Amino acid sequence: MMDAPNGVDFIQKSxxxxxxSSYVEQSYITSADMYSEIYRASIEDPVAFWSDIADELDWVHREQTVIEGSLPDFRFFPGSQINVSLNCVDRHANNPLRRNKVAFFFEGENGETRSLTYxxxxxxxxxxxxxxxxxxLAKGDVVSVYMQNLPETYIVLLACLRMGIIYNTVFAGFSPEALRERIVTSNAKAVICSNGSYRRGKVLALKETVDAALQGEHAVRHVIVFNRIADLATPMVQGRDYDYTELMRTAPATCDAVPLDCNDPGLLIFTSGTSGKPKGIVHAGGGFLLGTYAYSKYQLDLRDEDVYWNTADIGWLTAHIFVLVGGLALGVTNVIYEGAIDHPHQGRLYEIVERYQINxxxxxPTAFRMLMKYGEALAQTYDLSSIRLIASVGEPLNPEAWNWVYRVVGGGHAVINNTWGQTETGGTPLASLPGATAMKPGSCGVPFFGHSLDVVDHEGRPVKDGTPGLLIIRTPFPTLARDVFGNRNRYLQNYFEQxxxxxxxxxSAIRDHDGHYWVLGRVDDVINVAGHRISTMEMESSLIQHESVVEAAVVAQPDAIKGTVPVAFVTIDNRVLPDDGLAKALQLKVIEDIGSFAKPERIHFVSVMPKTRSGKIMRRMLREVLEGSVIQGDITGLEDSDALTMLISEVQDS
Known part of the structure; x- marks a missing residue:
C-alpha cells in the first residue's frame, strides 16, 4: 500500500x-495513563481482564477456564452457565434500590407515552x-421478531433470551421478500410481530407483510400479534395467529430462566446487505452479555443516575448491544422511541432530550448530519444542557458534523464518542474512553481493553502509522460472531482466510501517531487514483462543507487511464437548483481541500440515496448504478425500496 500524505491531510490537521474536568471526575477511566495501563495488562493477560468483568455479572455456574482456543475457533467460559435475562432483568428487579426504577420511558411517534419499571x-x-x-418453543429454536421500538419488543426478546430461544429481529417496514428470506433462511418456528407501526405519520401494516411473507413453504407454526394500533384491520389466521395481549392475560407470572452455556447461540441478526447477499450472523448469548456489558460501562460510562437514549431501531444490532443487553445489564433508565426522530417536526429529537433530561x-452519523441540515437556530430553541455524552456509530462521522454536534448539540461541554463496530463484532472494538482519551473530530478512538487491532497490507504486514491499510483484529473477544447461520465455510472464508x-x-483504516484509529470505510471505498489512495470519507467531508450540500457519497468508477476515478452522488438543499455551475463549484472545493487528483470526475445530483434502515449508504449499489447493470446483490435491506428506482432514473437522465 502506498503512503499518500495528501490523502490523509485531514487527519494530520485534526x-x-x-x-x-467535570466529566472526568465521574468517569470510570480518568486519564490516558490509566487507559494505557489497563489496556496493556488486558492484552498481556486477557484471562485476568475478562475474569474481572465476569465477576460483575451473575452466573448460574462458573468454571475456572476463561478462554479456550484461538481465532476462529474460540470459546469464553466454556462449561460455565449464565442467562442474559437474569442479568438484565432479575438482578435489578430483586434489588430493593432498583426494582421501582424506570427501565424504559417509551414515546411513540403519535405522542403516546408510557413507562415500565424493572x-x-x-x-x-x-x-x-x-x-x-x-x-x-425451547432452547435452540429460532423465532423471527418483526416489531418496531416498543416496550413489548424488548419484553419479547428478553423472554427469548430467558428460554434460550434464538431470536432474529427484522426491521419493521422491510418488504415481504426481505422478511421471508430471513424467516426461511433461519428456519424460524414462529413469528412475533406488531399489527402496525407509525412511521413519518403513516401507518405501516406489518401483519399484512407477515402474511405475504408466509406464502409458500416455511417452518412457521405460530404467529403472535401485538395490536399496536387498535383500529387497524388485522386479519388473523385461525389456528396459527394469536393475540399477544390475550396470551399475556392468562400466562403465569413466574418462569425460571434456563441455564445456558456461555457460548450457546443467543441471537441471529442478518447483515444489512451493503455487500451482497445478507448473512445470518450468530452471536453467543453469554459472550454477547459479557462484551456488551464491558463496552457499555467503559465507552458510555453508564451509571445508575443516567437517563440514556440510543435512537437505534431494534432491527439494528446497536440497539441490542447498547440497550437491550448493555444498557439493561447496567440498570440504567432507557428511552425508546417509535418512528422517525424528525417527525412530526424537525425538533422532535431535541424535544425528547429536553422532556426526559437525557444526559x-x-x-x-446520518442523524447528526440531518440535525446539522436543520440548522443551529432550531437547536437553540430547546434546553439541551442535560447532555454530557454523545456517541455515534454506523458510518464515518466527518469532522464538520463532529464539530457542529460538539458545539451546537453538546454545547461545547459534552464528550463526543465516535465509535466503530460491525454486525460481526457485536460491539465497538474502537471508541474513546470518554474520561481518559482526547477527542479528535472524525477519529474512532482507541482499541478497547482485550482487543488487539492492527493496520496491515493485504499480506498481513503492518503498515507505518499514517498509512492507509486493512483493519484487522488479532485477538478473540466475547462478542465476535461465532458463525454464519448454516454456512460455516462462508464464515471462515469471509473473515479469517485472507x-x-x-x-x-x-x-480501511489509518492509525495516527497518537494511537488513534481513523476508519475510512470499506476497503472498496478507498479509491486509488493514479497512485494516490484517497478516502471517500475525506472527499465526502469536503463536499458536505458546501452550504448547498445535504449529503454526499463518493464511489470509484474504472478509468482506462487513471485506473479509477471518483464519482460523487450529492443531494442538495431543496431551495437550490442543481446546475453545471454548482457541479463545478463542488469540484473546485474538493481540489482546494484535498488536491487536483481528488477531483470528482462527475457529480450526480440525486434526490435520494440508497440506505439501510441503520442509515448506511449502500455504496455498492451506487457503483452498480454507474455501471448501468442490473443490481446484482441483495436489495432487501433498503429502507425505501422505491429509492433505488428513483436513483437509477435520475442518474440515467443526468
Whole structure:
C-alpha cells in the first residue's frame, strides 16, 4: 500500500479536545495513563481482564477456564452457565434500590407515552416466556421478531433470551421478500410481530407483510400479534395467529430462566446487505452479555443516575448491544422511541432530550448530519444542557458534523464518542474512553481493553502509522460472531482466510501517531487514483462543507487511464437548483481541500440515496448504478425500496 500524505491531510490537521474536568471526575477511566495501563495488562493477560468483568455479572455456574482456543475457533467460559435475562432483568428487579426504577420511558411517534419499571419488566418477561413455552418453543429454536421500538419488543426478546430461544429481529417496514428470506433462511418456528407501526405519520401494516411473507413453504407454526394500533384491520389466521395481549392475560407470572452455556447461540441478526447477499450472523448469548456489558460501562460510562437514549431501531444490532443487553445489564433508565426522530417536526429529537433530561445520547452519523441540515437556530430553541455524552456509530462521522454536534448539540461541554463496530463484532472494538482519551473530530478512538487491532497490507504486514491499510483484529473477544447461520465455510472464508489468525474487518483504516484509529470505510471505498489512495470519507467531508450540500457519497468508477476515478452522488438543499455551475463549484472545493487528483470526475445530483434502515449508504449499489447493470446483490435491506428506482432514473437522465 502506498503512503499518500495528501490523502490523509485531514487527519494530520485534526485538533484534539480534552474531556471537561467535570466529566472526568465521574468517569470510570480518568486519564490516558490509566487507559494505557489497563489496556496493556488486558492484552498481556486477557484471562485476568475478562475474569474481572465476569465477576460483575451473575452466573448460574462458573468454571475456572476463561478462554479456550484461538481465532476462529474460540470459546469464553466454556462449561460455565449464565442467562442474559437474569442479568438484565432479575438482578435489578430483586434489588430493593432498583426494582421501582424506570427501565424504559417509551414515546411513540403519535405522542403516546408510557413507562415500565424493572419490576414490571420482570413480571412481563416471565409471562411471555411462559407464552413461548406453551407453544412448545425451547432452547435452540429460532423465532423471527418483526416489531418496531416498543416496550413489548424488548419484553419479547428478553423472554427469548430467558428460554434460550434464538431470536432474529427484522426491521419493521422491510418488504415481504426481505422478511421471508430471513424467516426461511433461519428456519424460524414462529413469528412475533406488531399489527402496525407509525412511521413519518403513516401507518405501516406489518401483519399484512407477515402474511405475504408466509406464502409458500416455511417452518412457521405460530404467529403472535401485538395490536399496536387498535383500529387497524388485522386479519388473523385461525389456528396459527394469536393475540399477544390475550396470551399475556392468562400466562403465569413466574418462569425460571434456563441455564445456558456461555457460548450457546443467543441471537441471529442478518447483515444489512451493503455487500451482497445478507448473512445470518450468530452471536453467543453469554459472550454477547459479557462484551456488551464491558463496552457499555467503559465507552458510555453508564451509571445508575443516567437517563440514556440510543435512537437505534431494534432491527439494528446497536440497539441490542447498547440497550437491550448493555444498557439493561447496567440498570440504567432507557428511552425508546417509535418512528422517525424528525417527525412530526424537525425538533422532535431535541424535544425528547429536553422532556426526559437525557444526559447520554447515542445515534448515527446520518442523524447528526440531518440535525446539522436543520440548522443551529432550531437547536437553540430547546434546553439541551442535560447532555454530557454523545456517541455515534454506523458510518464515518466527518469532522464538520463532529464539530457542529460538539458545539451546537453538546454545547461545547459534552464528550463526543465516535465509535466503530460491525454486525460481526457485536460491539465497538474502537471508541474513546470518554474520561481518559482526547477527542479528535472524525477519529474512532482507541482499541478497547482485550482487543488487539492492527493496520496491515493485504499480506498481513503492518503498515507505518499514517498509512492507509486493512483493519484487522488479532485477538478473540466475547462478542465476535461465532458463525454464519448454516454456512460455516462462508464464515471462515469471509473473515479469517485472507490473514490466518486474524479477524478481517474489510474496512480501511489509518492509525495516527497518537494511537488513534481513523476508519475510512470499506476497503472498496478507498479509491486509488493514479497512485494516490484517497478516502471517500475525506472527499465526502469536503463536499458536505458546501452550504448547498445535504449529503454526499463518493464511489470509484474504472478509468482506462487513471485506473479509477471518483464519482460523487450529492443531494442538495431543496431551495437550490442543481446546475453545471454548482457541479463545478463542488469540484473546485474538493481540489482546494484535498488536491487536483481528488477531483470528482462527475457529480450526480440525486434526490435520494440508497440506505439501510441503520442509515448506511449502500455504496455498492451506487457503483452498480454507474455501471448501468442490473443490481446484482441483495436489495432487501433498503429502507425505501422505491429509492433505488428513483436513483437509477435520475442518474440515467443526468
Amino acid at each position: 485538533k484534539s479536545f480534552r474531556p471537561p 419490576l414490571q419488566l420482570h413480571r412481563n418477561v416471565q409471562k411471555f416466556a411462559n407464552v413461548l413455552h406453551n407453544f412448545g 447520554k445520547l447515542f445515534s448515527a 490473514i490466518p489468525g486474524a479477524y478481517i474487518t474489510g474496512d
